[in-house]
Amino acid sequence: MAEPLLQIENLHAVVADEGLEILRGVDLAVPAGQIHAIMGPNGSGKSTLAKVIAGHPAYEVTDGDIRYAGDSILELEPDERARRGIFLAFQYPVEIPGVSIANFLRTALQAQRGEEVDVFEFAEELERTLQMLGMDPSFAERAVNDGFSGGEKKRNEILQLAMLKPRLAVLDETDSGLDIDALKIVAEGVNRLKAERPEMTVLLITHYQRLLNYIRPDVVHVMVEGRIVRSGGPELALELEERGYDWIRSETVGAGAA
Amino acid sequence: MPVNPLVEELRLDEYKYGFRDEVEYVFKARPGLDEEIVRQISEQKGEPEWMLKLRLKALKHALSRPWPTWGGDLSGLKFDEIYFYIKPTEGVSHSWDDVPETIRRTFERLGIPEQERRILAGVGAQYESEAVYHSLKKEWEAKGVIFKSMDEGLRDHEDLVRQYFGTVVPYNDNLFAAVNTAVWSGGSFVYVPPGVKVELPLQAYFRINAEAMGQFERTLIIVDEGAQVQYIEGCTAPVYQRSSFHSGVIEIIVKDGARCRYTTIQNWSRNVYNLVTQRAKVGREGVMEWVDGNLGSKLTMKYPSVYLMGEGARGEVLSIAYAGPGQHQDAGGKAIHLAPYTSSRIVSKSISKGSGRASYRGLLKVAPEAHHAKSNVECDALLLDEEARTDTYPYIEIEADHVEIGHEATVSKIGDEQLFYLMSRGLSEDEAATMVVRGFIEPIAKELPLEYAVELNRLIELEMEGSVG
Numbered sequence: 217m218a219e220p221l222l223q224i225e226n227l228h229a230v231v232a233d234e235g236l237e238i239l240r241g242v243d244l245a246v247p248a249g250q251i252h253a254i255m256g257p258n259g260s261g262k263s264t265l266a267k268v269i270a271g272h273p274a275y276e277v278t279d280g281d282i283r284y285a286g287d288s289i290l291e292l293e294p295d296e297r298a299r300r301g302i303f304l305a306f307q308y309p310v311e312i313p314g315v316s317i318a319n320f321l322r323t324a325l326q327a328q329r330g331e332e333v334d335v336f337e338f339a340e341e342l343e344r345t346l347q348m349l350g351m352d353p354s355f356a357e358r359a360v361n362d363g364f365s366g367g368e369k370k371r372n373e374i375l376q377l378a379m380l381k382p383r384l385a386v387l388d389e390t391d392s393g394l395d396i397d398a399l400k401i402v403a404e405g406v407n408r409l410k411a412e413r414p415e416m417t418v419l420l421i422t423h424y425q426r427l428l429n430y431i432r433p434d435v436v437h438v439m440v441e442g443r444i445v446r447s448g449g450p451e452l453a454l455e456l457e458e459r460g461y462d463w464i465r466s467e468t469v470g471a472g473a474a
Numbered sequence: 475m476p477v478n479p480l481v482e483e484l485r486l487d488e489y490k491y492g493f494r495d496e497v498e499y500v501f502k503a504r505p506g507l508d509e510e511i512v513r514q515i516s517e518q519k520g521e522p523e524w525m526l527k528l529r530l531k532a533l534k535h536a537l538s539r540p541w542p543t544w545g546g547d548l549s550g551l552k553f554d555e556i557y558f559y560i561k562p563t564e565g566v567s568h569s570w571d572d573v574p575e576t577i578r579r580t581f582e583r584l585g586i587p588e589q590e591r592r593i594l595a596g597v598g599a600q601y602e603s604e605a606v607y608h609s610l611k612k613e614w615e616a617k618g619v620i621f622k623s624m625d626e627g628l629r630d631h632e633d634l635v636r637q638y639f640g641t642v643v644p645y646n647d648n649l650f651a652a653v654n655t656a657v658w659s660g661g662s663f664v665y666v667p668p669g670v671k672v673e674l675p676l677q678a679y680f681r682i683n684a685e686a687m688g689q690f691e692r693t694l695i696i697v698d699e700g701a702q703v704q705y706i707e708g709c710t711a712p713v714y715q716r717s718s719f720h721s722g723v724i725e726i727i728v729k730d731g732a733r734c735r736y737t738t739i740q741n742w743s744r745n746v747y748n749l750v751t752q753r754a755k756v757g758r759e760g761v762m763e764w765v766d767g768n769l770g771s772k773l774t775m776k777y778p779s780v781y782l783m784g785e786g787a788r789g790e791v792l793s794i795a796y797a798g799p800g801q802h803q804d805a806g807g808k809a810i811h812l813a814p815y816t817s818s819r820i821v822s823k824s825i826s827k828g829s830g831r832a833s834y835r836g837l838l839k840v841a842p843e844a845h846h847a848k849s850n851v852e853c854d855a856l857l858l859d860e861e862a863r864t865d866t867y868p869y870i871e872i873e874a875d876h877v878e879i880g881h882e883a884t885v886s887k888i889g890d891e892q893l894f895y896l897m898s899r900g901l902s903e904d905e906a907a908t909m910v911v912r913g914f915i916e917p918i919a920k921e922l923p924l925e926y927a928v929e930l931n932r933l934i935e936l937e938m939e940g941s942v943g
Contacts, residue, residue: 270898273890298900310895314913320899323909327900359913376899 219286221248221417222269222384226280229268238264240442241280246417246435248383251410253420253428255453256439257461262421263307265439266388269419270304271297284384299328303382305373307389307421312360317372318342320360321379328380345378348412349405367398374405386419391427403430425457440465489770491584491710492743495576495683499602501561505686506554509533512656515559515603519625519659522632532645532655539649545835546773546802551747556688556719558657560602566623567607577601584710586679589925595674596621600691601681603659614672619703620665621676624692627663634665638694642725642753642781650749654690654723661691661722666701666732675704675737675923680720682711682746688719695725697732699757704735706923710770713743717772720746726754728762730784735763739926741933742770744801750776758784758813765921766793768803769933777835779808782816782844789818792918794930797830797862798937806836806853806867811844811874822853823915826862827937833865834883842873850880856914857887858907858938908938 222244229239238261246252256262268275269282271294281288289297312320321342325333346353351371361369370390377385387406391399407430410416420433428436428450436452437444438461446452446464456464501518503511512533516526541548567573570587581587581599590597596610598621605623614621620631628635645655662678682689697703711718720742728734734754742748748771754762764778780789791807809818824832834853855864866883888910896906911934912919919927 270894272894293903294894294897295900295902295906298898304898306895306898310889310891312892312896312910312913314916315909320896320909323905324896324899324901327902327905380899 219283220245221285222246222419223283224280225283227265227268227277227282228279229264229275229277232274232276237278238275238442239268242439242442242444244437244444246384246419248417249415250434251418251420251431252435252437253422253433253453254437254439254444255422255425255456257465258423260439261442262423262439263388266304266386266419266421269386270294270302295327301383303377303380303385305370305377305385305387305390307392309361309369309373311362311364313362315360316357317360317375318356321356321376324376324380342379345375348408349375349378350401351375366393367395367401370394370398370402371405374402374409378405378409381413382416384417384419386421388421389423390420391422391424399427400430403427406431425453428453438464489713489743491741492713493583494712495580497562497574497576497683499560499562500564501559503557503559505557507533507536507556507558507653507657511558515657515659518559518561521625521628524636525628528640528645529656532652535646536649536652536656539652541649545775545804548747548773550717550772551719555686555716557684557686558688558690559659560684560687561604562601563604563606566605566626568609570607573599573607577606580681580683581607581679584679584681584708586677589677593674593923593925594677595672596676598623598662598676598678599681600660600678600689602684602687603689605660610676617670618667619670619672620663622663624661624663624694625659627694631663631665634696635663635694638696638725638727640725642727642755643723643751648751650721651723651751654692654721654751657688658690658692658723660689661693662695662705663693664695664703664705666697666703668698669700671702672704675706677706677708680707680709682718682720682742685714686716686718688721691722693722693724695734695736696727697729697734699729700731701729702733704737706737706739706926708739708741708926710741711743711746714745716745718746719749720771721749722751724750724752726762728754728756728760730757731759732757733761735765736778737765737767737922737926739767739922739929740770740774744770744772744798746771748774748776750774752776752778753781754779754789755781755783756787756789759786760784761788763790764792764807765918766791766805766807767922767926767930768793768795768805769930771801771803773802773804775804777806777808777837779810780818781810781812782818783812785813786815787813788816791820791822792921793822794915794918795822795824795832796933796937797824797826797832799828799830802831802833804833804835806834808837809839809849810837811840811847811849813844815846816844817848819849820851820853821918823856823918824854824864825856825858825911825914826864827858828861831863831865833867835867837869837871838879839871840874840877840879844874845876847874848878852882854883854914855885856911857885858911904938908935911938
């Protein structure tokens, strides 16, 4: 069998400034084309894992490896990882005043392709994508995340995901801060993209099970204290919802002590 | 890693206007500033006696006036080392074919004749102390518009010049206005008759070529009632060890219901002291807009001003300053409200990098009679690294009742989160930083003529090379 698209082995990472260890030996394999969810309580290291995959400079990998499409990516800058097809949808998307979404997207596409992107071709593609996501064409003229509501910011992440067409999409708590209507819209967007490009691999980071009502994962992993402690099918998410994280935490701690 | 071809090209030549010409000058005064020099200038020009008298009065004032102790460090500027007057050609040409080849080629390299054909109503080109070329399209000439070098303006329209010269910026306004009045040479004289709307911009281009050169252009623009004009100036110079000195005075009269926009893109090499006085008086319901881009020079001290003289007059100052390592941009704007229902807006954006220092210095004054005045001042500074510095000196004097005043100032630093966000979409660190900077200045860049906006973007790309991380 071919190596999974994303293969993480014994990954340890610390906050670069403080040396505080957040990831304590993560093992994870995500085969191409699958949807995996990572769930876990606050502070378990889920979001850190997402950022470390994308290459955030605030974290330092001290041990282990992240292999993507067969190669270690630890030495790659965030932009190099992006150009190889890794996309991180941010939990807290950043505001870039004065830069329109359209301009930003075209620049990003050019950076990824390493060549000029035709203005008209781009405009067409953007219009088609906005339509598919049920978004107003004027949205792309607004400055990136500047003054956006929480829902608008998350939709902007999905728009970028749709335009940049990554091989691996890591969605970091894309459901946080959204009401149920906004959540549905965002989930529907992801589902449409996945339907259009079944080869896209998705890693969903979430605290709550509710997102998984709308995006059905192939595999659910549970992360506690910087490690993946359990993996299973979608039913694992339901069990967590019912029994809470304490159950699994006590079990793991117990297992560790045994 | 793919490299933007534009950036690659520019990297070869950090300041691409730094080339210099070998030119034989018609006349070159010895360095220094004294009565003999002033008399030589006046004689070279064959100007009226009253102008010589004014020059001498201004000189006396300049030599006795103490130097400013605020603003930037002027200790490297030594008048006795500066050439106050260099005459490059016998006179102004009205066809590029008549401009000496070396000088013409320089302006071609700067893209001036090409822009003139495409997008301008008229062009003036100054080289060292004198205008070498001036031309206005026939269409506007036929409507009575005057666009000439200041020297020609004085010769051909002496009454108008005499009536307005020094009425907006008096010779004793400040040290550098006094120096300019004493040794002024070149610049433009513009008159737009009542109701005439000049649709395409007029452009003046200033080029310093010699080392230790002083350039003192004097511009007078009169926009008569209900008329409109847009004027653009650009400036470049070669890179030298020794400092050059540019000190222009720009006087603008915007009459009732008239409108003027004056745009500067100053990109002097980093050995130029740029100390300029720009001021406009605005009549009833008139509008004056200054768009000021300060990118080059060693030190710039420049605060375009609007004097709102008539009821309902409006003034705007939009300025961008970029202070790279070793540069100090002390820039801003002044709005003086002297009549009721006048309004003003000052928007200043500065970027500093390395040892560069950008200061905002502004004055908002509302006289007792200017009731119902409205003003909004906004100054934003962006720091590119830990070392960069910015200061804000906003002076506000309100003497009237029933006024609406807003003032906002922000300082931000390019954030790691912003860079990471953009990089996670595939932009290199430099591209990411460039994008943040472009976004920051966008509100002003969009007010620039397209050619200059492109130029500004190129400059920023160039400056952002390896500027973070």
